[in-house]
Amino acid sequence: AVQHSFTFTASSSSFDEPSGSIRLQKKNHRNKIFGHRSSSKSSLKVSSALSRLPSFQDPGSAPVLSVHDKKSDSLQFSSQNQNAECEKQKEQMIRRDSETAASISAQESCEKWRLRGNQAYAKGDFLKAEDCYSLGVSCISRDEASRSCLRALMLCFSNRAATRMSLGRFREALDDCNRACALDPNFLKAQVRAASCYLALGEVENATMHFNKCLQRSGDISADKKLHIEASEGLEKAEKLAECMKLASELLGKGTSGSIDSAIGIISEGLIISSYSENLLRMKAEALFMLKKYEESIHLCERILGYAESNFPSSGSANLFNGPEEDNMFPSFGIWCLSLALKSYFYMGRLEEALIFLKNKEDSFSNIERRQNRNLESLIPLIGIIRELLHHKGAGNAAYKAGKNTEAVEHYTSAITCSVESRPFTAICFCNRAAAYRAMGQTLDAIADCSISIALDGNYYKAVSRRASLYEMIRDYEQAAADIRKFVSLIEKQEDRKMNQGDLHDAVDYTNELLQAQVRLAKMEEADMNEIPLNFYLI
Known part of the structure; x- marks a missing residue:
């Protein structure tokens, strides 16, 4: 009867009872059965009598739980916690498995695009190769932590850098190299490519520093010897480039036509090493301008502007108009080149062409205008002067x-x-x-x-022709004939120049004008021989 008064709602298999508690319960149980039989009987009588008494429990209160009821609830709660923990562990395992599968899939996709990029690069299709590498980069999440995925991403960045170098976009290539090096600082190939980018951009100090780092690391026996040779040759080129820049600057400082010509030759040698050197390109453009080779200066500025956005940072440049440093408002090398090209057109008197050139380039500088909250005319005052002059002439x-x-x-x-x-x-x-x-x-x-x-x-042949007509009006045929001879000489030069340029249409026009001038010259020479007096009335 005593045993039936303890009932467990949970089986012993769902939890583990502490061993000390079990021993204590067994001891108490033996004492009740064998040591105190008489007291048990009296206890049963008391228990029976109590069971017949009415209950005095408050109707609104909770039922009073026995010791074993409370222990049963505690065991139930512990079991539920253990089940929840198991479910949580299962979910974590499923999530890890899912993340691992996603990482493997991302790595495979990245590798697939990288291999396709390698094939396109080998065929010389650099634009397609760049697209493939970019797709490979996009396959890897920024939060990815898997080493194999990060290595695949690093290789895509490094290969895309090589592709962009082949496309002449060294600033973007340098960014890719830096990303590859951030993922794996020991990847020597990306380090060498970064140094080569610095060299092509004319950043001699950075190029020298990176080539030296590569040489230090490539001393390892396991390193690629080709990379060691490439870094060594790159360091020699960087030293030669520094010498070219120094010597060219000294020659330009002398200001004589001979020294400027010599400087252009040295600059050209430096540009073979560093095709996108801002310093060398600036010096060459200035040298051509100083020698009044305006056409060549314009062509060089056009070439620079063609790749300025992807190779030159938007940092301050020298003021073309030699204003004070604090008033220097040119935000980029590109603005400086645009200004020099416009000034070249201005000095050649081709103001209409200057505005056409400006219009073709305005879209490229719209971002700079927005950033500075100023238009190009405020950045380059010469634009306003050109427009004013053309307005007066047009009026x-x-x-x-x-x-x-x-x-x-x-x-x-x-x-x-x-x-x-x-x-x-x-x-x-x-x-x-x-x-x-x-x-x-x-x-x-x-x-x-x-x-x-x-x-x-x-060389303005229209003025010569107009003065010849004026001399003809006042019957000064000798002066008129002299001007027409000069006019014929100028037209012949223009005809030859157009023929050499392959502009046959304009060359034909000059040929016709030349024939008319020769007929006109014959008339002036004949009139001069007749010694007709001047028209003093018109004079």
């Missing part, structure tokens, strides 16, 4: 065509006043004003303006 031409010659003279005079530095453009304005003076009957003023125009630009 003068419109007034002349409308027969408003006095107004035309005023506009041409305004343009002349503002355009002293651009001799060819000023020559055009003087020649145009001469046409207005001629229409107003001011022949001597017109001849004077033509003479100034020819003095400013000896």
Whole structure:
């Protein structure tokens, strides 16, 4: 009867009872059965009597639990905790298995695209190779921690760097090299490529430092000897490049035409080593400008602007107009090149072409304008000057065509006043004003303006032809014939230049103009032989 009063709601298999507690219960049980039989009987009577008494428990209170009821609940709770812990461990194992499967899948995809990129690179299809490597990079999550995945990612970065180097985009290639080195600092190939990028960009100090690091690490027996040789040769090139930069700078500082020519030769040698050196390209462009080789300067600036965005950082550059350092507002080497090209057009008098050039390049500099919250005209003041000069010239031409010659003279005079530095453009304005003076009957003023125009630009054949016509008007046939001979000589040069350039259409136009000039010359020479007196009325 005593044994039936203890009931467990959970089986012994669901938990482990402490061994000390079990021994204590067994001892108490033996004492109750064998040591105190008489007391057990009295206890049963008392228990029976108590069971017949009415209950005095508060109806609203919770039922009173026995000792074994409480122990049963505790065991139930412990069992539930153990089951929850098991479920949690199962979920973690499933998650780990899932993550491992995802990592393996990502690695396989990355390797697949890398191998395809290698095939495209071997065929010389660098754009396709770059796309493949980029797809491989995108396969690996930024949070990936698997070593095998990170190695696959590192190889994709390194190979994409080699591809971008082949495409001439060394700044982007350098970024890929740095990412590869961050994933594996001991990957020597990426280190050598980074050093080569620095060398191509003309950053001699960084190139030297990285080549020296590569040489130190490649001393290991297990290192690739080819990489050691490449690093050693790269270090020699970096030293030679530094010498070229120093010598070229010294020669340009002398300022003589001979020293500038010598500097250009040395700069060209340096550019063979470092094709994208900002320092060398700047010095060469300035040297060509100083020698008044404006066409070559423009071509070089165009080439620089073609790859400026991907190879030159948007850091401050030297002020083309030699303003104070704190007023230097050029945010990039690209802006500096654009300014030099426009200045070259300006000095050649080709202002309309300057604005066309500017329009073609404006989209490339829109980001800089937004970043600086300024337009290109505020960054390059020469743009405003060019537009003002063309406005005055255009207004003068419109007034002349409308027969408003006095107004035309005023506009041409305004343009002349503002355009002293651009001799060819000023020559055009003087020649145009001469046409207005001629229409107003001011022949001597017109001849004077033509003479100034020819003095400013000896190759401006329109001024020579116009002055010949004016001399013909006043019957000074000797001077007219002399101007026509000069005009014929200039036209022949233009014809030869166009033929050499392969511009047959313009060459034909010059040929026709030349034939007409020769007929005109024959008439002037015949009139000069007749010794006809000057027309003093027109004079």
